[in-house]
Amino acid sequence: MILDSLKRNGPQSAHTLAEQFTVTPMAIRLHLYDMENEGLVSSENQSVGRGRPLKIWGITEDANRIFPDAHQTLAVDLINTMGELFGNQGLDKIVEAHGARQKSDYLIRLKRTTTLEGRIKALAKIRTDEGYMAEALQDGSSWLLIENHCPICSAAKACAGLCKNELEIFQEIIGHDALVTREDHILAGARRCTYRITEL
Incomplete structure (x- = not known):
């Protein structure tokens, strides 16, 4: 505790x-x-x-x-093996396909949520279920999606495309009526990842 x-x-x-x-x-x-x-x-x-x-x-x-590690050793080994077998372009395609499936799953789970606040809170719940210890907090006129843990940290270090994909996925599923920016990043040395979501 x-x-x-x-x-x-x-x-x-x-x-x-x-x-x-x-x-x-x-x-x-x-x-x-x-x-x-x-x-x-x-x-x-x-x-x-x-x-x-x-x-x-x-x-x-x-x-x-x-904290949950999402079988990080296995994930890193798989990423390295895919890079060796398919090269960087092949690995990029695999990451892109993974991101597409993840986005599709999130959109299905958020389809009944119509407000920006509802989407952010629902996304925080999804991410918490995945081991990210996420929370949604209002910060003035913006919202913060905070992820206090990264269960795929080792994999993300081995494949930077995973983090890039996440930011793009968040932007797409939150909607075109808001801007999503990453303010804190665990891989950059921060203790957590923080995304600011501002309504346009």
Whole structure:
């Protein structure tokens, strides 16, 4: 539960986590120290004016093994094998065909959703079901589709076309009445992928 909160909400203090789980900060710290020993979390001190600095906890890269990985080793091996057999152009065609099937599936599941808000929330639900820990949040006049985990991260590193396809698919299924842009990208070093959706 603590790891899930840190994954979804980013680095936090023991006090903030304690409020979420209705326990004492000391109880949270004991869990955090255990997870730190396992290499799942790390902390850094944050200055908050006078007094002792605040210890902020976040997950480490090793913690990703706790979350769904979508059989990443197999996926990477398959991608590399397809590249060897069919070359880059052949791999591009395979990624394109995969994207077409994915888009078709999403469109079927969203066909009864008529509003922009409904489509975004429905897409977040679909992506969560696929292991992306997605959520839809309103941000002023825009919406944010946030994916706190990437279950195909290793595969995406091996084949950048997968990420490019996802952005294009989101734009098509959200509709021509909105613009979809990627603001944060896990492969670029961000802790999550964030897509801003702005109604035109």
